[in-house]
Amino acid sequence: MDVRRNVEEAMRTHCEFWGFEEVETPTFEHLELFTLKSGEEIVDEIYAFKDKSERELALRPEITASVMRFFGEELRARSKPLKLYYFSNCFRYEQPQKGRYREFWQFGTETIGGDSVKTSAETIALACSILSSLGLEFDVHIGHLGVVRGVLESEGVVGGDQDRLMSLIDKGDVDEISGFLDGLSVSSECKELVFELIGLVGDGREVVSQASGVLESYGFDEVGGAGLVELESTLGYLESYGNFDYTVDLGIARGLEYYTGTVFEIYIPGLGAQNQVCGGGEYSIPQLMGSDQFSTGFAFGFDRVVEAIEHQGIDLDLKPGLMAYVVPVSDEFRDEAVGVLGRMRDSFPADIDMTGRGIGDQLSYVDSVGARFAVIIGEREVENGTLSLKDMESGEQVELDVDEAIDKIRREYEVLLN
Amino acid sequence: MDVRRNVEEAMRTHCEFWGFEEVETPTFEHLELFTLKSGEEIVDEIYAFKDKSERELALRPEITASVMRFFGEELRARSKPLKLYYFSNCFRYEQPQKGRYREFWQFGTETIGGDSVKTSAETIALACSILSSLGLEFDVHIGHLGVVRGVLESEGVVGGDQDRLMSLIDKGDVDEISGFLDGLSVSSECKELVFELIGLVGDGREVVSQASGVLESYGFDEVGGAGLVELESTLGYLESYGNFDYTVDLGIARGLEYYTGTVFEIYIPGLGAQNQVCGGGEYSIPQLMGSDQFSTGFAFGFDRVVEAIEHQGIDLDLKPGLMAYVVPVSDEFRDEAVGVLGRMRDSFPADIDMTGRGIGDQLSYVDSVGARFAVIIGEREVENGTLSLKDMESGEQVELDVDEAIDKIRREYEVLLN
Known part of the structure; x- marks a missing residue:
């Protein structure tokens, strides 16, 4: 479409x-x-x-x-x-x-x-x-x-x-x-x-x-x-x-x-x-x-x-797909995960698991749908006020402040848009 | 709509x-x-x-x-x-x-x-x-x-x-x-x-x-x-x-x-x-x-x-309407007028007369359709490489370089968009 x-x-x-x-x-x-x-x-x-x-x-x-x-x-x-x-x-x-x-x-x-x-x-x-x-x-x-x-x-x-x-x-x-x-x-x-x-x-x-x-x-x-x-x-x-x-x-x-x-x-x-x-x-x-x-x-x-x-093989600058997939390490971090997800969805396409899959299966899913980043939230991240961002292209993972992490994905989204 | x-x-x-x-x-x-x-x-x-x-x-x-x-x-x-x-x-x-x-x-x-x-x-x-x-x-x-x-x-x-x-x-x-x-x-x-x-x-x-x-x-x-x-x-x-x-x-x-x-x-x-x-x-x-x-x-x-x-009386930030209406002083400035019009239409809504009306009738029409600026092109403007911009709200008219004039309208359009 x-x-x-x-x-x-x-x-x-x-x-x-x-x-x-x-x-x-x-x-x-x-x-x-x-x-x-x-x-x-x-x-x-x-x-x-x-x-x-x-x-x-x-x-x-x-x-x-x-x-x-x-x-x-x-x-x-x-x-x-x-x-x-x-x-x-x-x-x-x-x-x-x-x-x-x-x-x-x-x-x-x-x-x-x-x-x-x-x-x-x-x-x-x-x-x-x-x-x-x-x-x-x-x-x-x-x-x-x-x-x-x-x-x-x-x-x-x-x-x-x-x-x-x-x-x-x-x-x-x-x-x-x-x-x-x-x-x-x-x-x-x-x-x-x-x-x-x-x-x-x-x-x-x-x-x-x-x-x-x-x-x-x-x-x-x-x-x-x-x-x-x-x-x-x-x-x-x-x-x-x-x-x-x-x-x-x-x-x-x-x-x-x-x-x-x-x-x-x-x-x-x-x-x-x-x-x-x-x-x-x-x-x-x-x-x-x-x-x-x-x-x-x-x-x-x-x-x-x-x-x-x-x-004619014209590439019509398709809109970027899913930029982030939020992965809470366990269900106890659900509130934080959904909170972060909500902030992301104000600015770019983001999603979260709806099936109750384990974290390994979630990461395979992120890969299969081609999301740009996996955003991991566990005990350490909640304590530090951070998010772990896994770049699904390079495989690199970094821990960033919540605001900084969201900004980074937003900037990348804007680049892809133009 | x-x-x-x-x-x-x-x-x-x-x-x-x-x-x-x-x-x-x-x-x-x-x-x-x-x-x-x-x-x-x-x-x-x-x-x-x-x-x-x-x-x-x-x-x-x-x-x-x-x-x-x-x-x-x-x-x-x-x-x-x-x-x-x-x-x-x-x-x-x-x-x-x-x-x-x-x-x-x-x-x-x-x-x-x-x-x-x-x-x-x-x-x-x-x-x-x-x-x-x-x-x-x-x-x-x-x-x-x-x-x-x-x-x-x-x-x-x-x-x-x-x-x-x-x-x-x-x-x-x-x-x-x-x-x-x-x-x-x-x-x-x-x-x-x-x-x-x-x-x-x-x-x-x-x-x-x-x-x-x-x-x-x-x-x-x-x-x-x-x-x-x-x-x-x-x-x-x-x-x-x-x-x-x-x-x-x-x-x-x-x-x-x-x-x-x-x-x-x-x-x-x-x-x-x-x-x-x-x-x-x-x-x-x-x-x-x-x-x-x-x-x-x-x-x-x-x-x-x-x-x-x-x-509920909600104002949904409607898109700005016509920003500019190009008025050639006579038909001999048509090519310049349509050229300017084309550049404007790359960035914002703009129009030109299609009826062959006189300049006075065109200006009344600009007023009736609520276009933001009348853009007048005559002999002086073509010689000087300028446009005369008539602000239809304030009634003020200024002569600006073509690029400057288009930029001014584009900036105003962007303000109205946000």
């Missing part, structure tokens, strides 16, 4: 230092909340059930819908931008496999309101800053849905057809995309252009100029260009957050209809099929939010981030 | 300093796990549902059964005592009311193995130490189920009858207890004795002597005495953990059949009908644990502890 807690702590501190506040929403909600956001298809992947009043409930498959509902019901009057973060478990009904679990944790943010360029840049910068602070190597891909959506719009591909196509682009199956475009009888230029655009992937802002050129060459610059301009401004802002590499990728589609503007995904090299640890972007869900506010957010697949840390 | 996180943090640190390690179990389990532990009656209070393979599942109503299952399946080979803690949400299907929610959090421990006197004393001491460290006033009541169970056993009241009676004693309805005892046709001495015992409540170890006298006067000292001896040793151990008041209360019955030995409950004065914030004791669930190991544990009703803190 230690690695998980350290990752959680790093994420929380990051968000709080960036001005976000935590929200917590219920584990189950009305099923409708999730179908409203993600469509009826999601029901197959949801743990849905009826309560004793026959209401249809569901274990949350993700958190954004709940945060948007909460915003619509409780937070609409707050000043904008409203910067929220959450750390919560989610549920998905499917065959568990590596990197995909039936119960999994998401850590994410939602920034409601604000300028879309600035909030998108900050959202991407925050996600990257969190992963960098954990020491992870990762690839961030950034795109803008307005480009392809603008092109489709101008050819009359709108509403459900457009969303369906974006979802096929998200899955990345070329034959399916091609078939679907043919069925819609778009012009052959439009079809070619879509494939050129979603194939545009490369480092830095040059890709934006390439895309711009492609749009122009097909005569679609007026309809797709606004998205590119916004993307370019966002990348400019993003660069002011520090030097990090990113890939512009116009093939990112995010698969859900309420995404509209800048979107991004983060991958961990070498994690296999489940290598995406983060996804996010700008979206609007007026049915839930009670207004057409935009929100920009991301969600980390928390369990995958933890796997990535293990995969 | 801040108070909740501070309480969680205090509980976690306490448990870790006392040598406990965290476990996390799934949110839903097979329904059978909970009926096995708590009886079929619990089904009425459970969110139970069938998955698509018609398996009966349930949202956990408590955590102990899950920890015991996990122990039985995964942890049996570990050295004992095994000291575990958890912080998890639970679900109860009932009308929500003050202090009783459909989704609620429990923080608890389980110590598996060890001597029952020592582990019971440490478990009670830990629960009390956590509440004391939060600054709460509370009453701890300690009893031992072996006394009344021993008396009943000797009169042939065993198995389901005995458990049913303990559950009535737990509810505390005198007429029901009396009717049930009459139905079992126990001797009138036994009935009188049971009522005398469960009425014995008072400070300190004297109550144990009184109970001993009562048992003797009815001639039941051989059957009920062992429990009293164990209780007295436990209280002796408990006292070595420090001076705190406790009430001995032989009327505590905990209501569930697997509790056998020392038990305890903690109440918060003035919290009304839902004033119990903690319950625990020693128990054994061989069907789940795969052995007849004893375990001693407690669970805090986490939400009630938080309510108690609010009720």
